[in-house]
Amino acid sequence: MLDDFFMRALLAGIGVALTAGPLGCFVVWRRMAYFGDTMAHSALLGVALSLLFELNLLVSVFAVAVVISLLLLFLQRRQALSADALLGILSHSTLAIGLVLVAFMSWVRIDLMAFLFGDILAVTPGDVALIWAGGLAVLAAVIWLWRPLVASTVSEDVAEAEGLRPERARLVFMLLMALVIAIAMKIVGIMLITALLIIPAATARRFSASPEGMAVLASLIGALAVVAGLFGSLHYDTPSGPSIVVAALVLFILSLLPAGKPRHETAVNKGVRP
């Protein structure tokens, strides 16, 4: 029943969602939604550079996202502008430069929509392997750094004073974000990566009693949204990224309904209607 490409998209999407869950929780807890957005938008610049210099797409997107986040940290230290304004400048200018560069390169044919909003047809077996390998690496790093990450989210000062090196945790977290953006780009698209990070985490909040529980639940809710969204995308011939985000949004709205049912039923058993 399932075509090969669809199976690949499902596997890839679930891999991305499982990885995005815990990172998305940190994005929500640390109020870094706009930061994540900025890194994601810079991915288009990475795409353009990869085409221009014939570099590996993934490596170039990852590298640009890292450079942009380092630049952001540097500019924030100088405190000439508020973080908010800096993010606004970097977010839109990297996106714009990316678009301009792509437009200049008349010799390459590029499906811009696929990069911006995701394309399930584009997922190759190699991509699936890459997403799962990268995703597992990200999850392993998150588990390894879990305590310093949570502690420095609650208080940088306490984490620093009590020897957990929050600076290192923050740096690694940034690298992980860049990696997730690079591997998630194909499936959800540049414009919507932050949604896949934030919406499942926000949905999981209400049903969680601990940071750990919220991270796991966000992964599961994200995976559910991916499955529902991809089926929707296949059925209605809609772009995969927006379909996944709409599915995630539906789960989020359901999670806001007054609780009358057992906790987990509301979160897990809804949404998939093939």
Next chain:
Amino acid sequence: MLMTNKGASSDRRHLVELKNAGLRRDGRWLVRGVDLTIASGEILTLIGPNGAGKSTTAKMVTGVLRPNEGAVERSHDMRIGYVPQKLSIDWTMPLSVRRLMRLTGRLSDADLLDALEATGIPHLVDAEVRHLSGGEFQRALLARAIARRPDLLVLDEPVQGVDFAGETALYDLIRQIRDTTGCGILLISHDLHMVMAGTDTVICLNGHVCCRGTPETVSRSEDYQRLFGGAARGLAVYSHRHDHTHLPDGRVLHGDGSITDHCYPDDGHHDHHHEDHSRHGHDHHHDHGHDRKGREGEARDA
């Protein structure tokens, strides 16, 4: 009862030393020329007005901030327990008191409950942190810091938001932790009345070290008097003499065994805000300092 891994008898070692430490931000010195040492078993108290650099100094001690001039020497393998002045937890993070207690390290359930017991909130172990009152939150933070069995406890206004009765109990607890574990304590407060209790050294800070010494010396120094003005005048050095006990029926049991309806005017009180009579409900009049030192201070000022 609590934390007996290091006996009070352990030899005193220097935990932290600041040498002429100063920190500058945006071309302005937040604090400068701070010399201090904290040894194990010692309580060092920083007092001073807002913006005096108390928290900045504490952050140089804990290593959160690096001084722009001077030096910090910190004993390696020193375990720090830190209660910061400000801590806001985003409500989107589900965090129970139990999880907060394990924020920076592993902790057995028994130790966790012991520490909460000591700060008086064992019943809140499974409460969500964001539902705690200000005072309860401070108690949870203090419990978290002491449960780590630190070598150095850094407490930045640890009793903010705690009610009067609770304040005394928590200050007693802080002293008791020092006595039983032999850890060093850096305490910050602008609660002048309580600060002096059991403190070995007081440093009065106002961008620089104004004066230092035993609580008695500092409270008599002119710098201190000038800095704290009216609040310092007539202020007793708080010595916590438990010479009477308030019985459940409201009567008072005195040290000599007699029982009366009220405290004697000369009793060592649990409540130390004598210049502010509206804040407590004693129906007798206090027109005197609380112990001899306070009275001397008053007399000198008059």
